[in-house]
Amino acid sequence: MEQKVEIKETTIKRIGGYLHRVVPIADKSGKIxxxxLKPLMLEFKPRDIMQVIIGSALLAIPVSLTEEAWDLGKTLPISNVCLISILSLTMVSVFVYFNFYxxxxxxxxxxxxxxxxxTYIISLLVVALILSLLEKCPWGIDYxxxxxxxxxxAxxxxxxxxxSDTIK
Incomplete structure (x- = not known):
């Protein structure tokens, strides 16, 4: 016959300035x-912003150096570029939801x-900076x-x- 053990719910507490899920561990009798402690990454803190900046730069730099990306900017219609933006936001949202929330x-x-x-705005800014430094963003001529x-x-x-934001 199986014995039912009632375990208290997990709680969320701030420890050392960060949120943690506190999970009780009980013995067979139910005594805790x-x-x-499991760290929760629910708040977007400066540390997370730095991780996003570095992570964005990791792929932005090599992709920014390719002529294919520059040519796509010339040839793709604005509607397709808007759909790329929506797809990017959707993928970021899904990943963030399933990994954090x-x-x-x-x-x-x-x-x-x-x-x-x-995350998306930071990525856009990192890419804008890199492409501007490479003189591939003709701001004054064709914004x-x-x-x-x-x-x-981006x-x-x-x-x-x-x-990179998932790294604890």
Missing amino acids: ISYA KVTLKGYVIDFIKRVIG VLALKRIVIV FPAAMSGTL
């Missing part, structure tokens, strides 16, 4: 003998939105071409920025 989205929706939008190139290169940059 210890607690396990799947269990604890309730109460952290604003933080979820900040992380997704922040639409500059924006198209930024969005195209697609992989946002993915690598999001991935």
Whole structure:
């Protein structure tokens, strides 16, 4: 006959300035003998911003150096570039949801939105800086071409920025 053991719910506590999930560990009788701490990355902190910047640069630099990315900016219609932007935001959102907020989205929706939008904007800014330094963003001549190139290169940059944000 199996014995049912009632274990208290996990709680979320701030320890050392960071949120942690506190999980009780119980023995067979149900008596709590210890607690396990799991860091939660629900808040978008300066450390996370730095990780996104570095992660975005990891793919933005090699992609920014390719003539294919520059030519795509010239040839793709603006509607396709907008769809690339939407696809990028969608992929970042899905990845962030399943890696950070799947269990604890309730109460952290604003933080979820900040992380997704922040990651994408940071990626756009990193790409804009790199392409500007390479003189591949003709801001004064054709700002639409500059924006198209930024969005195209930001697609992989946002993915690598999001991935690097998962590092604890």
